[in-house]
Amino acid sequence: MPRRYHVYPPEFQVLNVMSTAGASILAVGYVLPLAYLIWSLRYGAVAGMNPWKAKGLEWETPSPPPTDNFDVTPVVLQEAYAYDVDEPEVIYASEKAAHV
DSSP states (O other), rough: OOOOOOSHHHHHHHHHHHHHEEEHHHHHHHHHHHHHHHHHHHHHOOOOOOOOOOOOOSSSOOOOOOOSSSSSSSOOOTTTOOOSSSSOOOEEEEHHHHHO
């Protein structure tokens, strides 16, 4: 249908209303997450070092990570997906030498 019609022909009126309703739903779908994002940036709590209590080594470095990730090479003593244990057990090379 050509653009800039002052009055739509009757056979296209239903399609025009459906298109307008769909565009309105899409607009709400964009505005609502944007409002939540702005609200959480302004009023949300700051997440800690490991908010999900993940067991992988990527959560043992600060954010943003330093160039070499770790000052000393860590020795991992449990699996990365061992979620039945409370805390990850990581021993760094310098601590391992002290234990032996």
